[in-house]
Amino acid sequence: MILLIPTILSALLLGAHFLRDGQWILVVVWLLLPLLLIPRRRALLRGLQGAFVLGALEWLRTLAMMVQVRWAFDEPWIRLVVILGAVATFTLATAWWLRHWTVNDEPSSDLSQHDTT
Numbered sequence: 001m002i003l004l005i006p007t008i009l010s011a012l013l014l015g016a017h018f019l020r021d022g023q024w025i026l027v028v029v030w031l032l033l034p035l036l037l038i039p040r041r042r043a044l045l046r047g048l049q050g051a052f053v054l055g056a057l058e059w060l061r062t063l064a065m066m067v068q069v070r071w072a073f074d075e076p077w078i079r080l081v082v083i084l085g086a087v088a089t090f091t092l093a094t095a096w097w098l099r100h101w102t103v104n105d106e107p108s109s110d111l112s113q114h115d116t117t
Contacts, residue, residue, distance in 0.1 A: 003101055007034050007048075010094040013087060014055045017062070030055075040104045052095035059088035 015030035033051055036044040063084040070077035 003097065004034070004037070006090070006094040006097050007037065010052055010055065010091045014058070014091070017058070037101060040102065042103045042105050045098060045101055045103055049095040049098050052091055052098070056088045056092040056095070059084055059091055063088065 011030050011034050015027045018026035018030065033048060036048045063081065066080055066084070067077050069075075070080060
């Protein structure tokens with residue numbers, strides 16, 4: 001269960017990020033993505049990890065854009081880099097952390113145990 005905490009937190013942060021821009025479809029997608037852990041399938045887990053890697057890249061893209069704006073207006077930017085850098089790192093760490101999630105890719109036991117002879 002402890003594995004769910006960074007997954008849900010990262011998804012909530014990314015959902016909030018897209019909510020700020022009014023991108024409702026991406027908000028809903030990010031809020032629903034942790035549900036991919038329920039079936040415990042390797043392909044879904046890898047997809048979720050990939051989504052969090054893309055999420056970390058989105059944080060870095062946002063960081064770069066915001067720093068450029070701060071530079072242009074000669075405003076402080078170091079705290080921005082620290083905060084968004086930490087969020088991007090946490091999101092990337094969530095993708096790495098999910099490698100510990102147990103998967104069950106074996107076929108259903110009801111179908112595989114019947115003898116056809």
